[in-house]
Amino acid sequence: MLNTPSIILISPQMGENIGAAARAMHNFGLDDLRLVSPRDGWPNQSAMEVARNAGCILEKVKVFDSLKEALHDIHFLYATTARPRDMVKNVITPRITANYIRQNSLNSQKSAIMFGPERTGMNNDDIILADSIVTIPVSDENTSLNLAQAVSVLCYEWFTAGSSNEEPIFKIGKSDFATKSEINLLLEKLENELDKKNFFHPAMRGRMLRNLNNIFTRNNLTSQEVKTLRGVIGSLTGE
Amino acid sequence: MLNTPSIILISPQMGENIGAAARAMHNFGLDDLRLVSPRDGWPNQSAMEVARNAGCILEKVKVFDSLKEALHDIHFLYATTARPRDMVKNVITPRITANYIRQNSLNSQKSAIMFGPERTGMNNDDIILADSIVTIPVSDENTSLNLAQAVSVLCYEWFTAGSSNEEPIFKIGKSDFATKSEINLLLEKLENELDKKNFFHPAMRGRMLRNLNNIFTRNNLTSQEVKTLRGVIGSLTGE
Known part of the structure; x- marks a missing residue:
């Protein structure tokens, strides 16, 4: 069975972005959306309106008070952020992330991609929990990506990576990765x-x-x- | 000089989608947005609000009454549509499109990617003008992509095709790796x-x-x- 990655939105502000993220997830075959402390609570009418026929994703959204709770069953976590941080952490492209997630799935390991709040992006305490930082390549002229468009890019890359059948690289022997x-x-x-x-x-x-x-x-x-x-x-x- | 592709929106309905498309273009280094018969006329206040710091793209938008006029200086045209059409036409992925456009540019040929109206998509008379059909791979469960997210995917692929930054980068901050x-x-x-x-x-x-x-x-x-x-x-x- 294919383990599809979860999408985690940390403190999202605009219901419209939550709805548009759900819509992109549905387009690209993902269904597990987790929200950590959404600003306007949940459920959210604006999210429903924008999601259109991806309402099924919003109906089973899971809402958490803290990121740590949202991660309870996740083995590999990818933090999407544009900012260079003074932190020892692997920085990878969305395409490589998609390949990693496909490999994790072949090893029955569950992945999640997380996104910070619209205005401020992710804080360091959240980023530190990630296995890698994902940076979407953007023009120096405008590095501020819309939240839902960033989600779209990651979901699109994940879906597209499914066309190639790659063997798992990371051998884990008899044990499983820790959650x-x-x-x-x-x-x-x-x-x-x-x-x-x-x-x-x-x-x-x-x-x-x-x-x-x-x-x-x-x-x-x-x-x-x-x-x-x-x-x-x-x-x-x-x- | 690099010929960046133009983005053409045919009869776009929602100003929000025009603004979000402009924002994605600016993120990924594109600046020539052309509108054919936008439903609500031009300029459009909703577009400006959503575009945020990509207002510079909207200020120089070119508006045309017909697609043919919008194509006057274009050498290669790509039609983005999800629908299979009963038409003898090359169908390619966004990634291959991006590579074609980069090659066209090296030959000093100008490319454009066009998108149909939100509800109906492109009509056959418009599609027939294209050199190739671009189909974004999507899940069978939900093939209806948001217009601005479709624009984002194409712009993202174009930008990525020009960056050689495919290898993971390991950020070590101020410290060095241990011996x-x-x-x-x-x-x-x-x-x-x-x-x-x-x-x-x-x-x-x-x-x-x-x-x-x-x-x-x-x-x-x-x-x-x-x-x-x-x-x-x-x-x-x-x-």
Whole structure:
């Protein structure tokens, strides 16, 4: 069975953009739309009007209070952002993203592509959770993409990539990749233990946590490896 | 000089779609928008509002009474339509269209991509004028693309066809990647600390060490991150 990627809109402002995103998803064979804290609540009349015959996508939208909750069953997360960030993270094109997602799916791994709010784009705390940053190539003259058009480009590339039959490249042996919630539990355990030892300088706490999060997000940990690392932390702290 | 393709909208109905098309054109480096008999006349306030910072495209829009007039200086014409027509005509993908247009430009030939009205699509008399039909691949479930999103896909493919930026880019910020010896020192420190806590079952020791090695090898750690992890290990063991 094909695992189609989920589309996650973080704090979307305009119902029209949510509806237009749903319409593009339906055009290109995607159906799982997740909203994190939509500004105008849910359901949204403007979204319904713009979605037209993609109303079926909007009827089963899932709404979450936090991005972490929206990611509970996701193995690979791609953050769509135009901005260069001072962050150690793989930056890839929509086309390569589409190929990665197809490969993840062949390994039965679930992917999601996330998009930030219209005006501000994604914040660093959200981006850090992603395995890679996706940057849509745009002209230097106007780098500000409409949210729904950005969604369209990613959905279009995903659909188009389905015409080629590529073999999976990443061998995962007998284990499966960890879900985001498994990784979050690991990071929470690490954070708790480091708090007990007063590891963090208060002023640096947020930044240090982002750095640690990034280290353990971008290397495609398997469930077994997460277990190993939990064991390591337990052992080091003399549990 | 690069001949960028013109975008021609035939009898567009919604000003919002004209504005959104202009915005996508500006994102992807196109600037020549031609309208044939726009339903609500020209200029159009809704178009201006949606175009946002692509207003410069709308200011120089050319409006024509007929498609033939709009084509006066065009060498190659591509008709974007989803419908199969009973017509002997080359049908190509957006990606191939983009490559053709780039080639036309190298030969100093000017191309245009045209789109029909929202509800009805293009009529056969207009399609017959095209050199090729462009069909955006879509799901059978919903073949009705929003006009501006269809324009976005074609503009995006044109822009992408000119960028050689297909390889993933790894952003490392201000730090450098760690050397293998830095990573080995980290792993040795971890191994020593785990030995003190009798973490390893003797029979599993080699395999566990290989697993840990793999985790910290495959994610391209920076020197700064290795320092952070050494700090984490030191803190957890109460150094």
